[in-house]
Amino acid sequence: MKTSQTLFNQTKLKATQARLEVTDILLKNPRPLSHQEILKKLPQNFDRVTLYRNLNWLLKNGLIHRISGEDRARYFEINHQFIQSNEKYRSSRKIAPDNHLHAHFNCQNCGKFFCLDDIHPKFKLELPPKFIFDTIELTVKGKCSRCQ
Amino acid sequence: MKTSQTLFNQTKLKATQARLEVTDILLKNPRPLSHQEILKKLPQNFDRVTLYRNLNWLLKNGLIHRISGEDRARYFEINHQFIQSNEKYRSSRKIAPDNHLHAHFNCQNCGKFFCLDDIHPKFKLELPPKFIFDTIELTVKGKCSRCQ
DNA sequence: AATTTAATGCAACATTATTGCAATAAATTC
DNA sequence: GAATTTATTGCAATAATGTTGCATTAAATT
Ligand SMILES: [Mn+2]
Ligand SMILES: [Mn+2]
Ligand SMILES: [Zn+2]
Ligand SMILES: [Zn+2]
Numbered sequence: 001m002k003t004s005q006t007l008f009n010q011t012k013l014k015a016t017q018a019r020l021e022v023t024d025i026l027l028k029n030p031r032p033l034s035h036q037e038i039l040k041k042l043p044q045n046f047d048r049v050t051l052y053r054n055l056n057w058l059l060k061n062g063l064i065h066r067i068s069g070e071d072r073a074r075y076f077e078i079n080h081q082f083i084q085s086n087e088k089y090r091s092s093r094k095i096a097p098d099n100h101l102h103a104h105f106n107c108q109n110c111g112k113f114f115c116l117d118d119i120h121p122k123f124k125l126e127l128p129p130k131f132i133f134d135t136i137e138l139t140v141k142g143k144c145s146r147c148q
Numbered sequence: 149m150k151t152s153q154t155l156f157n158q159t160k161l162k163a164t165q166a167r168l169e170v171t172d173i174l175l176k177n178p179r180p181l182s183h184q185e186i187l188k189k190l191p192q193n194f195d196r197v198t199l200y201r202n203l204n205w206l207l208k209n210g211l212i213h214r215i216s217g218e219d220r221a222r223y224f225e226i227n228h229q230f231i232q233s234n235e236k237y238r239s240s241r242k243i244a245p246d247n248h249l250h251a252h253f254n255c256q257n258c259g260k261f262f263c264l265d266d267i268h269p270k271f272k273l274e275l276p277p278k279f280i281f282d283t284i285e286l287t288v289k290g291k292c293s294r295c296q
Numbered sequence: 297a298a299t300t301t302a303a304t305g306c307a308a309c310a311t312t313a314t315t316g317c318a319a320t321a322a323a324t325t326c
Numbered sequence: 327g328a329a330t331t332t333a334t335t336g337c338a339a340t341a342a343t344g345t346t347g348c349a350t351t352a353a354a355t356t
Binding site: 162164166195197198201202205220 | 302303304305306312313
């Protein structure tokens with residue numbers, strides 16, 4: 001398991017204690033986590049606004065993804081392009097965007113997200129004129145195994 | 149254009165003034181609308197909590213869909229199965245669920261949703277053991293034509 | 297007509313997230 | 327290395343969206 005320090009070293013992005021702590025948590029977790037879930041895993045005194053700001057910074061710099069849950073909370077997941085970053089990325093300041101085209105499952109009861117890594121839908125993407133594409137989000141909704 | 153009264157008459161669901169007004173707005177609009185957008189289109193004195201409650205009632209009874217936007221608001225769209233309801237549905241109390249498998253575009257700037265009626269992705273849906281499927285949401289994100 | 301059930305209106309509350317600003321910490325310049 | 331500039335943090339206040347409690351009104355049932 002790579003540490004977040006190792007990964008930051010492969011980029012020109014500046015690491016701070018808070019960024020490393022937050023990124024480490026996302027690296028260790030196989031599913032997207034909410035702000036609340038992340039905060040619980042951080043040291044007791046970690047400020048919640050600092051966490052919001054760090055998540056926004058990580059998002060802006062492409063190290064993580066953000067998805068919106070049915071429960072109005074946002075869930076954060078490591079950008080797997082970042083984990084696999086190599087020479088190609090070390091030379092640039094920004095992390096390359098993860099096309100992120102695997103699906104997620106969102107439990108309508110507990111709100112948790114789960115990665116459905118094997119689901120990669122295929123379709124022709126034609127947008128209306130002058131619409132600009134950024135990303136795709138495919139979410140399957142229902143109840144997770146613990147919530148029936 | 150069918151009126152909401154006509155559509156309610158085709159079911160056993162009880163119509164009230166508020167339900168008819170809200171449903172009429174959603175029928176007239178080709179894209180999902182937020183609570184705020186709907187409220188603006190209703191008479192000045194329409195209570196915002198009553199709107200929340202009516203949207204929840206319409207959702208529970210399957211007349212509308214709800215999708216979560218990047219902006220943390222929820223957007224509501226008529227269930228097209230309801231519009232096309234016929235004998236098959238008149239006999240049941242509940243509206244048949246819309247599989248709702250067309251995609252939506254969500255503008256990252258203004259938050260608006262647009263229907264991408266022609267996008268119907270195909271993929272094999274295999275969930276982890278004991279997970280219960282309900283619906284699918286496919287959202288393309290980016291900027292709409294007005295927001296560049 | 298009396299009773300029960302459902303819907304409404306308003307205030308209070310809940311949750312998630314952002315903003316303002318002073319205090320610290322880190323980086324840069326001299 | 328001291329001084330200056332820039333970036334980050336911590337805490338309080340504020341914003342946006344949505345739900346709950348409860349008394350009132352309306353509608354349906356007996
Ligand atoms: Mn994932
Ligand atoms: Mn639609
Ligand atoms: Zn669950
Ligand atoms: Zn837009």
